[in-house]
Amino acid sequence: MSRFRLYPTPEQETALLLQCGHARYVWNLALEQWSMWTRDKRPAPRYVEQARQLTEARAGFDWLRAGSQTVQQQALRDFDQAVSNFYAGTHRRPTWRKARLHEGFRIVGGQASRILRLNRKWAVVNVPKVGWVRFRVSRAVPDAKSYRITRERTGRWHIAFAAIPPPVPAPGSGEIVGVDRGVTTSAALSTGELLSCPGFSDGELKRLKHLQRRLVRCQRGSNRRQRVRAAIAGLHARARDRRKDWVEKTSTDLARRFDIIRIEDLRVAQMTRRPNPKPDPGRPGAYMPNKRCAKAGLNRGIRASAWGLLVERLEHKALDRVERVNPAYTSQTCSTCGHCAPANRKNQAVFRCVACGHQADADVNAAVNIAAGRAVSARRETPVQVSQKREPQLATSA
Numbered sequence: 001m002s003r004f005r006l007y008p009t010p011e012q013e014t015a016l017l018l019q020c021g022h023a024r025y026v027w028n029l030a031l032e033q034w035s036m037w038t039r040d041k042r043p044a045p046r047y048v049e050q051a052r053q054l055t056e057a058r059a060g061f062d063w064l065r066a067g068s069q070t071v072q073q074q075a076l077r078d079f080d081q082a083v084s085n086f087y088a089g090t091h092r093r094p095t096w097r098k099a100r101l102h103e104g105f106r107i108v109g110g111q112a113s114r115i116l117r118l119n120r121k122w123a124v125v126n127v128p129k130v131g132w133v134r135f136r137v138s139r140a141v142p143d144a145k146s147y148r149i150t151r152e153r154t155g156r157w158h159i160a161f162a163a164i165p166p167p168v169p170a171p172g173s174g175e176i177v178g179v180d181r182g183v184t185t186s187a188a189l190s191t192g193e194l195l196s197c198p199g200f201s202d203g204e205l206k207r208l209k210h211l212q213r214r215l216v217r218c219q220r221g222s223n224r225r226q227r228v229r230a231a232i233a234g235l236h237a238r239a240r241d242r243r244k245d246w247v248e249k250t251s252t253d254l255a256r257r258f259d260i261i262r263i264e265d266l267r268v269a270q271m272t273r274r275p276n277p278k279p280d281p282g283r284p285g286a287y288m289p290n291k292r293c294a295k296a297g298l299n300r301g302i303r304a305s306a307w308g309l310l311v312e313r314l315e316h317k318a319l320d321r322v323e324r325v326n327p328a329y330t331s332q333t334c335s336t337c338g339h340c341a342p343a344n345r346k347n348q349a350v351f352r353c354v355a356c357g358h359q360a361d362a363d364v365n366a367a368v369n370i371a372a373g374r375a376v377s378a379r380r381e382t383p384v385q386v387s388q389k390r391e392p393q394l395a396t397s398a
């Protein structure tokens with residue numbers, strides 16, 4: 001995926017938002033149909049049936065017909081993919097698309113290749129029903145079969161071309177590295193390096209708190225509230241950019257330096273999920289504390305999502321060179337003598353072996369164990385049928 005900043009004029013922005021609205025409307029309609037479906041009926045309609053219904057709807061409603069058919073069809077395709085992912089167990093249930101939060105649509109096929117280079121820094125893309133929109137050429141524009149246009153909550157527009165860059169070649173040195181998701185840092189390497197993903201700075205956290213307090217005092221629907229929301233979104237966007245940048249640099253670095261990268265096989269999605277409410281047996285209707293606040297530490301959350309993203313990007317870049325290792329006991333086992341005991345863990349940060357006296361950073365010790373670990377990776381072997389118009393998918397992202 002290579003992404004460029006898109007600079008629509010105010011008129012084009014209105015037209016783009018209209019298309020986003022159509023895509024969202026179609027997605028939500030498909031979601032409603034899918035979730036209302038009950039077992040006793042036929043199987044829920046999938047893409048082909050829904051596309052036929054879309055054609056009928058377009059014939060009936062002028063405002064829907066005014067939008068691009070590709071945009072609306074691709075929203076259905078995206079939804080179909082989301083349903084497949086849900087059934088495959090790799091993703092959660094598809095959710096509602098919300099205005100301001102999920103603004104975007106996808107263009108595929110011949111329409112996706114109408115691009116003109118203006119000069120060294122600028123190019124234009126012909127978006128159906130919108131016209132020629134400028135975007136900044138910050139790197140080589142790939143030859144892609146589809147692109148996606150998105151709007152961030154801060155109002156920044158992007159165009160992302162679906163093209164998978166070639167994986168990073170292995171150095172061929174035979175070196176193996178273990179990467180552990182850290183308690184005190186974002187990740188620890190078996191080489192002893194500690195990597196930490198940037199989150200919010202202290203100043204930003206302070207400003208965030210201040211803005212959040214101001215937000216609750218704002219009247220709903222007021223201009224001031226909108227401004228405060230935009231400022232909060234801006235802070236989050238900056239932290240997100242920083243995190244993504246860190247993930248890209250770190251994953252490229254690891255893929256370049258090591259032949260085999262071993263990581264703990266954690267189900268990250270489950271770990272970071274919100275804890276379930278616990279009903280209080282003494283008071284009906286009330287709930288026990290479930291440590292939800294403790295889990296909601298902001299920067300910790302950022303680290304958690306950075307880990308998931310890092311693993312994903314590593315698997316793209318170091319194709320077939322990432323091995324998942326069962327993490328059981330990696331944090332309690334001594335990496336020099338192999339003695340395994342809970343007492344080895346002096347505290348969260350320090351590991352000291354009760355048998356041989358080996359002392360190390362707890363995360364690094366675990367990373368060394370992971371580097372030596374047994375791979376329990378299982379890759380899907382069945383070939384995936386790929387349609388011409390589908391965005392390219394990586395073989396590893398099951």
Ligand SMILES: [Zn+2]
Nearest residue numbers: 334337353356
């Ligand atoms: Zn030991």
